[in-house]
Amino acid sequence: MRFLLALIALIAAPIYAQSSMPPAPYAYTQLDDPVLEAEAAALMETLRCLKCQSQSIADSDAPMAGDMRHQVRSRLLAGESPEEVRDWLTQRYGDYVSYEPTVSSTTWPLFAIPVLLLLIVGAVLLRRLGKRSSGSEGSA
Known part of the structure; x- marks a missing residue:
């Protein structure tokens, strides 16, 4: 019985660790610059949430979508173009992340x-x- 409880605790520990982490700063906070926020919103509508798979990261409440929204806003603030941000996310997560795939091999x-x-x-x-x-x- 102790072995079973230890096994359940071992399996459940990562679940509790992930849910206790605070969201990324720009996951739910819009940018102060309305032009940059409009670019970020337009880009987020074209990126797929990898956990939900049927929602864009703009519509998803999944923690991973929040992290991706943070990355989009942070990179736009750093001066990257929306296409550079899309390319970075595609390199990191694969072609599936984009609702607008490009022709490649x-x-x-x-x-x-x-x-x-x-x-x-x-x-x-x-x-x-x-x-x-x-x-x-x-x-x-």
Whole structure:
């Protein structure tokens, strides 16, 4: 029984440690400069919360989203452009973090496959419609 309690305490300790940490300074505090805050807000809408996965970091209450909001605001305050901040977050967390992916060696199939499928469907439709119109002309 003692072993079981010790195991539960060992597993639960990291959970309590993470929740007791205070949020990052700019996680829930807007910037004083309205222009920078507008840039930060626009950028945060295009970044995915890695914990929630269906929300942007602007909409998520997850601690990780708060840390990402802090990073966005801090880096903009330091003089980085929104694209530099996006690039840094993409390098750190991967392409999945952005709702606006760029074409790269790993993401090109995401862009090419839909176009290829549309071309195939268009070719099949043209072929079928071409057969119908030539078949109806012959019977008339």
